[in-house]
Amino acid sequence: MVEQKKNIELSIVIPCLNEAETIEICIKKAKNSLIENNISGEVVVGDNGSTDGSIEICQRNGAQVVHIDKKGYGAALMGAIEASKGKFIIMGDADDSYDFSNLMPFVLKLREGDDLVMGNRFKGGIEKGAMPFLHKYLGNPVLSFIGRLFFKIKIRDFHCGLRGFKKESIQKLELRTTGMEFASEMIVKASIFKLKITEVPTILSKDGRSRPPHLRTWRDGWRHLKFLLMYSPKWLFFYPGLILFLISTILFVIISMNPIHANKLTFDLHTLTYCGAGMVLSYQMLSFSYLSTIYAINQGLIPIKKSFLNIFSFFNLEKGVLTGLFIFVVGFYLSLDLFLNWRQDDYGRITDLSASFRILIPSIVMIIIGIQTIFLSFLSSIIGTIQNVKFLDGV
Structure with missing residues (x-):
């Protein structure tokens, strides 16, 4: 047989x-x-x-x-x-x-x-x-x-x-x-x-x-x-997150300086608020892409790429925390400046809401992204350290 x-x-x-x-x-x-x-x-x-x-x-x-x-x-x-x-x-x-x-x-x-x-x-x-x-x-x-x-x-x-x-x-x-x-x-x-x-x-x-x-x-x-x-963090998180982040950020920067007028349409504070939310959401998506890639490498689901290894090595815990603190401090400073101006007016009614919100919304977005960056740095370091020696062997 x-x-x-x-x-x-x-x-x-x-x-x-x-x-x-x-x-x-x-x-x-x-x-x-x-x-x-x-x-x-x-x-x-x-x-x-x-x-x-x-x-x-x-x-x-x-x-x-x-x-x-x-x-x-x-x-x-x-x-x-x-x-x-x-x-x-x-x-x-x-x-x-x-x-x-x-x-x-x-x-x-x-x-x-x-x-x-x-x-x-x-x-x-x-x-x-x-x-x-x-x-x-x-x-x-x-x-x-x-x-x-x-x-x-x-x-x-x-x-x-x-x-x-x-x-x-x-x-x-x-x-x-x-x-x-x-x-x-x-x-x-x-x-x-x-x-x-x-x-x-x-x-x-x-x-x-x-x-x-x-x-x-x-x-x-x-x-x-x-x-x-x-099995594709890039297409699930990174590409959609990157596109949303770019669109939201560009509109956010423009509208934070001046409203956009297009014929009868005016894109102002409401649009600025949604763009800020888009920046926060897209930043979370990019963070998920980064973390899921680390996890996938540790679990042997995908091989280590030199380009990603370089990114992981460069943006270590300390640099991530310092970057997050910087963004947070800038946002906090803007909020503090608004508060001090309000105090000078004896905490009365704010007369120029448009100018105020053009500072308030960016400050809130920066505070959130700054805090997220700090926690992202810790979490990526924890995953990269604890999950599997495979990942850190190449660092």
């Missing part, structure tokens, strides 16, 4: 949860592919608690069954991958929608040195009725575009379930998600850690099961999108 060879080159991994209708044909196609192409390999099924006879079918057809107690698509795959013995792994669903009889394009790319080989269903072909309308024209294109935009990944089919990879390379990524977003995590972290990724065409056939799939369009789509945002 092909599986009994000492050095296993390829493990074909299939997650399973009550797939009695289609699991047998998937295993047979996979095993025939190994035999026909003279590949030393095995078929490993990660069972997630099947009760419909799937386990017995797998065993009867010579597949290794790994029992995974933790529920979820990702959990089943991670358990099966861990138990597999192959140098290379090809994973695919158990619904007979992916062609396990045509795996050589993946194997050849892996042999050439690629770390992750993605199937591309849009290039290979999608049978009529194989992919729901929303998935084909909205979900997959949009999420794939976001993946390419956020992480500079050149692949066109971000969510193809048929993919091959070097076991050693993927294990170094320390994948953690247990649900459907496992597929996104693999690609994102492979890109972040500079693994070699490529695509090959593959055909998507109609689901061979009579029951609905485990995939839930909106729930799982949101989980994928949420994952992409969480």
Whole structure:
């Protein structure tokens, strides 16, 4: 038997949860592919608690069954991958929608040195009725575009379930998600850690099961999108925060000196107040970006970049606290000056509210941002010191 060879080159991994209708044909196609192409390999099924006879079918057809107690698509795959013995792994669903009889394009790319080989269903072909309308024209294109935009990944089919990879390379990524977003995590972290990724065409056939799939369009789509945002502090916090900060600051500076008149419109104190709020909010977003990047580096989610390391080294606790104190003192001085002027008027009614508020609002904004800067400096220092030695090793 092909599986009994000492050095296993390829493990074909299939997650399973009550797939009695289609699991047998998937295993047979996979095993025939190994035999026909003279590949030393095995078929490993990660069972997630099947009760419909799937386990017995797998065993009867010579597949290794790994029992995974933790529920979820990702959990089943991670358990099966861990138990597999192959140098290379090809994973695919158990619904007979992916062609396990045509795996050589993946194997050849892996042999050439690629770390992750993605199937591309849009290039290979999608049978009529194989992919729901929303998935084909909205979900997959949009999420794939976001993946390419956020992480500079050149692949066109971000969510193809048929993919091959070097076991050693993927294990170094320390994948953690247990649900459907496992597929996104693999690609994102492979890109972040500079693994070699490529695509090959593959055909998507109609689901061979009579029951609905485990995939839930909106729930799982949101989980994928949420994952992409969480792994990209730049797009979640930094870019929106930077744009809001620039717009708010520019308008804030202009209006704090004089109102803006545009035809019949006048942008004055109310706009100045909103711009001040925009500055505070955007500063918080930029702070979140900075802190989440430190945390992600400490947790091994993203690698350390020299540019960020230089920023972290330069803006240390002392410099951050001094900067925050300076901003706070300037804001406090402006407020104190207003108070002294009010006292000179015997605490009476302020006659020139416009001039007063043009000093009051900037002073409040500076006091808030100054205090936030002080606390940001302490918190970033705490995270950088306590969370993990990995981050400070490079400082």
